Amino acid sequence: MIEKTPDLIMETRDLTIRFGGHVAVDHVNLLVEPFVLKSIIGPNGAGKTTLFNLMTGQYKPSEGRVLLKGNDITHLSAVQRTRLGMGRSFQLTNIFPVLTVLENVRVAIQSRKSIGLNFWRNYLHFPGLEEEAYSILEDVLLDKKWASPASSLTHGEQRKLEIAILLALEPEILFLDEPTAGMSQEEVPAILEILQRIKDAKDRTMLLVEHKMDMIMTLSDTIAVLQDGKLIAEGDPEEIRKNKAVQEAYLGGGARRG
Amino acid sequence: MAGPTPVQIFHEEEKKRQYRSGTFFLKVGLLLLFLLVPVLFPAFKTIDLAMQIVLFAVLVASFDILLGYTGILSFGHGMFFGIGAYCVAFLIGKYGMPSYTNLALGFLIAAIVSAALALLISFLTLRVKTIFFAMITLAIAELAIILATKLTGFTGGEDGISLNTPGIFAVSFNMGDFMGLEITGRVFTYYFILFSCIALFLIMLRFTRSPLGRVLQAIRDNVQRAEALGYNTFLYQSISITFGCIMAALIGGLYAMWVGYVNPESSLGVLTIMLDVLLMVIIGGMGTLYGGIIGAAFLKITQTFLPDLQHLAMDLFPHAQLLHNVLERWLLLFGILFILVVIFFPKGVIGSVNEYLLQRKMAKPTISPSSFTPTPPGNRP
Numbered sequence: 001m002i003e004k005t006p007d008l009i010m011e012t013r014d015l016t017i018r019f020g021g022h023v024a025v026d027h028v029n030l031l032v033e034p035f036v037l038k039s040i041i042g043p044n045g046a047g048k049t050t051l052f053n054l055m056t057g058q059y060k061p062s063e064g065r066v067l068l069k070g071n072d073i074t075h076l077s078a079v080q081r082t083r084l085g086m087g088r089s090f091q092l093t094n095i096f097p098v099l100t101v102l103e104n105v106r107v108a109i110q111s112r113k114s115i116g117l118n119f120w121r122n123y124l125h126f127p128g129l130e131e132e133a134y135s136i137l138e139d140v141l142l143d144k145k146w147a148s149p150a151s152s153l154t155h156g157e158q159r160k161l162e163i164a165i166l167l168a169l170e171p172e173i174l175f176l177d178e179p180t181a182g183m184s185q186e187e188v189p190a191i192l193e194i195l196q197r198i199k200d201a202k203d204r205t206m207l208l209v210e211h212k213m214d215m216i217m218t219l220s221d222t223i224a225v226l227q228d229g230k231l232i233a234e235g236d237p238e239e240i241r242k243n244k245a246v247q248e249a250y251l252g253g254g255a256r257r258g
Numbered sequence: 259m260a261g262p263t264p265v266q267i268f269h270e271e272e273k274k275r276q277y278r279s280g281t282f283f284l285k286v287g288l289l290l291l292f293l294l295v296p297v298l299f300p301a302f303k304t305i306d307l308a309m310q311i312v313l314f315a316v317l318v319a320s321f322d323i324l325l326g327y328t329g330i331l332s333f334g335h336g337m338f339f340g341i342g343a344y345c346v347a348f349l350i351g352k353y354g355m356p357s358y359t360n361l362a363l364g365f366l367i368a369a370i371v372s373a374a375l376a377l378l379i380s381f382l383t384l385r386v387k388t389i390f391f392a393m394i395t396l397a398i399a400e401l402a403i404i405l406a407t408k409l410t411g412f413t414g415g416e417d418g419i420s421l422n423t424p425g426i427f428a429v430s431f432n433m434g435d436f437m438g439l440e441i442t443g444r445v446f447t448y449y450f451i452l453f454s455c456i457a458l459f460l461i462m463l464r465f466t467r468s469p470l471g472r473v474l475q476a477i478r479d480n481v482q483r484a485e486a487l488g489y490n491t492f493l494y495q496s497i498s499i500t501f502g503c504i505m506a507a508l509i510g511g512l513y514a515m516w517v518g519y520v521n522p523e524s525s526l527g528v529l530t531i532m533l534d535v536l537l538m539v540i541i542g543g544m545g546t547l548y549g550g551i552i553g554a555a556f557l558k559i560t561q562t563f564l565p566d567l568q569h570l571a572m573d574l575f576p577h578a579q580l581l582h583n584v585l586e587r588w589l590l591l592f593g594i595l596f597i598l599v600v601i602f603f604p605k606g607v608i609g610s611v612n613e614y615l616l617q618r619k620m621a622k623p624t625i626s627p628s629s630f631t632p633t634p635p636g637n638r639p
Contacts, residue, residue, distance in 0.1 A: 082488050094486070096479035102265060107476045110469050111487040116494070119470040119501075124269065126469065134263045146265060169487065 008070070009034040009205050010173060015054055015064035024050045026229035027064065032173070037199050037206040039216045041240075042226035043250060048209045051226065052175055055207075056088045057081045087171030089179060093158045095165065097151035101142060104150050104161055105133035108168035133168065140164045140194050156187030163194060173205045174198070180212060188212065195219055217241070225249065288551070292452055296445050307562050309448060311554045313513050316455045318538045318550030319462050320505035326545030327466055328498040329478035331388060333532055334379065334395035337402045338503040340526030341375070342368040342510025344406070344413065347520045351421030352414060358424055365511050372507035373500050380496040399528050406522040418521025421514065423447060429518070451512045458505055459547075465501060466547060474498050475545070541599050543606025552607045560595060564588035 010032040017025045025047045032038055040048050053059040055066055057078035065074045068084060076084070096104050109129050110116055124130070137143040140160045145153060150161060159179055166174060179195070180188050192215055198204060199219065210216050216223065216237070223240045225233040227249040233240060240246055262270070276282065295308040317339060324330045342365075349364030350356040383394045406413045413419070422428060423443065427450065431443035439445070465471055477484045477491050485491050514520050523530055534557055541556050542549025568585040575581060584590070603610040 079485065079488060082486065088486070094480065094483050096476050096483060098479050099475060103472065103475075107472055107484075108487050110472065111489055115469050116473045116489055117470055117497075119465050119468040119497075121469070122464070122467050123469045123472050124467075130265050130269075131263060134265045143264070147268070165483075165487070 007034070008032060009068070010055070011067040011070075012051075012055065013065045013067065015051070015066065016062050017050060017054060017059055018062045023229050025054060025061075028226070028229075028231045030224060030231065032205060032207065033222075034205050035202050036221040037195070037208060037219055039208045039210060039220040039223045040226060041210070041213075041216060041223060045228075046226040047229040048226055049177055050229075052088070052177055052207070052209060056086055056175055082169070082171075085170075085172035086175065087166040087169050087173070088175040088177070089162050089166055090177055093155070093162060095150045095158055095161050097149070099150055100146065101137065101148055101150055101153065101161055102130065102133050102146040105136055105164050105168045106130060108165045109133055112169050136164050136167050139167065139197060141190055154187070156183045156190065159183065159187075159191065160194065163191075167198070171204070173207065176206065176208045176210075178209055178211065180210065180215070188215070192219070289456075296448055297439050300439065302444075303562070305444065305448060307558060309451060309516055311551075311558045312452055312455050313509060313516065314534065314538060314554035314558060315551040316459050316462075317506060317509045318535055318542065318553055319459060319547045320502045320509065321535050322539055322544060322547055322550060323462060323466065323474075323498060323502040323505070325539060326543075326547075326549075327471060327478060328474045328495055329388070330495060330499060331392040332395045332499070332502075333392055333528060334399045335503070335506050335535060336528055336531035337395075337399040337526055338372045338376070338506035339510035339513070339531055340402065340406070340520070340522075341372050342507030342512075343514035343520045343525040344419075344510075345371060345507070346511040346514040347419040347421045350424060351419045356422045356424035356428070361424055361427075361515075365508060368507040368511045369504050372503045376500040376503035377496065380499045396528065399526070399532070403522050403526045403528070406526055414521075416521065416523075418519055418524075420519050423515055423518065427515065447515060451516055454512055455509070458508060462505060463547060470494070470497065478545075537596065539606070541596070541603075541606060543603070543609030543612075546606065546608040546612065549606050549608040556595075556599070560592050564591055567591075 008031055010030075012028055012030045015025055015028045015030070016023065028051060030051070040051065042048055050059065054061050057073075057076060057080070061074065065072055067073065068081075068086070073081060073084065078088075082088075096107070099107070106129055109132055110123075110126075113129075115126060134143060134146060137146055140163050142157060142160050142164060145157065150158065153161060159181075163176070163179065176195075180191050183191070195206070195208070196219065199206065208216070208219070220237055222234065222236055224231060225240060225243075225246050232249060233243045233246050235243070292308060292312060296305055299305065299308075317335075321332075321335045324332050324335070345368035346361065346364035348354070349360045349367065354360040354363075379395065379398065383391050407416055409415070425431070426443060426446045428443045431446070433441040435441070466474075473484065473489055473494055476487075477489070477494055481491055484494075510525065514525070517524075525531070538550060538553030538557050540553070542551065542553030565588050567588065568582065571578065571581050571585050599607070605613060
């Protein structure tokens with residue numbers, strides 16, 4: 001019997017994974033309150049993406065548990081967790097290249113509404129699907145490109161489209177793994193604006209892994225800091241900025257790993 | 259939301275243009291042409307050519323559902339075509355009398371057998387990667403030919419089966435003249451097959467434009483992403499394969515009705531049927547469905563008339579020996595034509611024309627000129 005912690009949407013208990021002798025995530029207890037934007041930071045190799053993979057089900061932990069709204073989901077697969085409302089974006093762009101931008105989002109909505117197996121009606125005869133897809137594209141500032149094939153978008157636009165596909169699934173928790181990775185400087189503010197909008201809507205919890213410090217400091221409600229797989233600090237941006245251990249980790253980690 | 263979105267406006271305009279566009283008139287013209295072939299060109303050679311184009315156009319479309327819409331390369335498609343042909347031949351040729359009931363039963367059995375076999379193959383092989391799926395289906399198709407050849411008692415072996423079509427479809431049936439056209443069993447059979455093929459084509463169009471068809475295209479584009487969206491890709495791929503194979507079997511049955519004869523090579527052959535279908539889908543364009551019409555027309559017309567060029571040249575230039583030598587090897591000319599088509603239409607005729615039209619549409623200032631750059635070639639699987 002697991003004792004429930006009230007008012008938490010997600011929680012990890014002593015979450016640990018070992019790859020051979022290397023402990024990538026080491027007894028992490030992460031608490032996620034609903035409707036906040038929580039960032040996970042740390043030097044390269046600290047285990048941020050691995051922690052994401054454990055929480056969303058890509059990896060199975062060696063030890064410890066993952067709880068969603070107090071229910072143990074440790075043994076559920078990634079697809080099952082998606083159905084429970086966990087949406088995950090990846091560091092590498094993952095879209096449907098030949099389909100149009102609108103169709104990328106529409107197919108995702110179709111999955112949420114479970115009408116994918118219908119083969120006798122015209123797909124356009126499901127009113128609202130395209131409109132909904134379009135309004136999500138407006139949210140991620142991609143509405144002008146709705147008719148273009150996804151492969152013709154710039155890298156930054158493809159990342160936006162990925163977020164749009166995620167939003168179409170209406171997840172309660174969004175896991176964003178470096179949404180600005182590989183993006184040019186000019187494209188970053190747009191992503192910032194999109195994330196700010198989702199946050200302002202206050203109907204989703206967001207977990208964010210990012211390297212751009214200024215972005216994290218402006219967006220985050222709370223920040224968790226990982227180093228060598230261990231959670232070394234947690235708090236709001238101001239507390240983290242002042243935290244000695246964090247400063248140490250970043251200076252030391254940066255110097256050690258070059 | 260205030261006012262219609264650009265998406266809605268786009269669809270409204272599409273609807274308004276629907277019956278005025280060039281493609282619409284092209285489709286109507288094509289339909290009229292095939293409807294009038296027995297009237298305008300009553301010679302058997304032209305009717306047969308038209309029928310072969312129709313049958314293969316729809317067969318290519320059913321293959322395109324697998325290859326162009328789902329991203330599955332199957333070399334077993336010709337086998338399903340052959341299974342359909344054999345089922346009909348069994349029912350009205352070898353094991354039954356030519357009657358309408360037996361004919362209908364033949365098609366029904368063709369559909370059931372092909373569905374069962376397609377499901378079995380997809381359960382056994384779909385978990386493996388595309389290239390292995392292609393190899394396994396090729397092996398099964400070869401096995402089917404060997405079985406059809408060796409099981410002489412059951413299938414008639416190399417000699418095949420001759421069949422007689424019942425009632426108004428019979429070769430001997432003749433109703434006399436009607437407005438200058440001799441109404442024979444051939445004519446009835448032609449129209450029966452033409453309308454059946456149109457119906458099958460419309461069913462396939464609807465299938466690809468359904469929510470399910472859209473998921474298939476998503477799977478073709480990126481299997482992992484589709485799975486991450488919560489789609490059971492294995493189920494969707496199995497449905498696609500089964501649907502495509504049932505279509506192929508039904509078309510095979512129609513083919514048997516038309517030629518009145520089946521044997522392992524002409525109905526099941528990997529080289530005779532499968533290779534033609536592959537060439538046709540490449541020429542017409544993958545993932546277009548209509549591409550099959552162009553591909554089938556190109557292949558069947560060149561195969562019929564290129565050999566004739568030789569006789570024409572002999573009549574016109576009786577002394578140009580070099581020309582005769584070249585034209586005698588008409589397959590060489592066919593190869594050159596094929597290479598030209600692939601060079602000038604890298605995505606097939608329909609695919610490349612569609613791309614050009616889309617580019618032109620996107621270049622219009624109303625939808626913002628910078629918003630489109632062509633898809634890099636080779637993006638389709």
